[in-house]
Amino acid sequence: DAGVIQSPRHEVTEMGQEVTLRCKPISGHDYLFWYRQTMMRGLELLIYFNNNVPIDDSGMPEDRFSAKMPNASFSTLKIQPSEPRDSAVYFCASSLWEGSTYEQYFGPGTRLTVT
Amino acid sequence: GQQLNQSPQSMFIQEGEDVSMNCTSSSIFNTWLWYKQDPGEGPVLLIALYKAGELTSNGRLTAQFGITRKDSFLNISASIPSDVGIYFCAGQLGGSEKLVFGKGTKLTVNP
Numbered sequence: 513d514a515g516v517i518q519s520p521r522h523e524v525t526e527m528g529q530e531v532t533l534r535c536k537p538i539s540g541h542d543y544l545f546w547y548r549q550t551m552m553r554g555l556e557l558l559i560y561f562n563n564n565v566p567i568d569d570s571g572m573p574e575d576r577f578s579a580k581m582p583n584a585s586f587s588t589l590k591i592q593p594s595e596p597r598d599s600a601v602y603f604c605a606s607s608l609w610e611g612s613t614y615e616q617y618f619g620p621g622t623r624l625t626v627t
Numbered sequence: 628g629q630q631l632n633q634s635p636q637s638m639f640i641q642e643g644e645d646v647s648m649n650c651t652s653s654s655i656f657n658t659w660l661w662y663k664q665d666p667g668e669g670p671v672l673l674i675a676l677y678k679a680g681e682l683t684s685n686g687r688l689t690a691q692f693g694i695t696r697k698d699s700f701l702n703i704s705a706s707i708p709s710d711v712g713i714y715f716c717a718g719q720l721g722g723s724e725k726l727v728f729g730k731g732t733k734l735t736v737n738p
Contacts, residue, residue, distance in 0.1 A: 555728045603669050614658050618669035
């Protein structure tokens with residue numbers, strides 16, 4: 513079975529440009545999470561969705577960040593305008609809530625470099 | 628916010644040695660998960676624990692859900708070079724779909 517798919521794997525952009533990261537969760541999963549990983553702060557949860565609806569976006573750093581999930585098989589994380597401090601690895605993860613069990617599965621990540 | 632204290636921060640061991648790492652928290656968790664991350668890849672789920680006192684194995688890996696529900700341990704027996712990577716613990720609080728992650732334990736195995 514295909515795991516979580518993310519694209520692009522690497523993105524290099526100049527400060528001020530718009531960046532869009534994409535994620536396809538595991539088929540049948542009802543939760544989707546966006547994380548950011550840096551050396552200094554580790555893994556940080558940015559936002560998560562349940563059945564395509566945003567549940568908690570308290571981790572989104574500022575208004576420059578936005579996320580959408582138009583359907584069960586696709587989500588985007590957009591940064592506009594991008595800044596050098598946004599450089600990090602961004603992960604998407606998905607899970608299926610089954611009451612007594614709970615496991616999140618991560619994609620390979622998008623390494624973003626903003627110059 | 629909630630925090631997990633993961634230790635040690637890094638480990639340097641010889642191939643064949645056993646490894647132990649742990650996570651502690653001041654909060655009670657319903658679920659403990661252990662992940663491994665290789666360079667340039669996303670975290671991969673190794674073991675999931677759901678009951679206090681539970682001991683679960685996955686090959687050479689064994690993890691335990693602490694009886695107080697505030698800690699968890701991961702042991703790797705007879706380490707091999709491909710065990711190199713960063714190991715993360717993650718805990719799920721009751722009533723929340725979010726995970727709290729530790730800072731990771733970086734494992735280096737010398738052949």
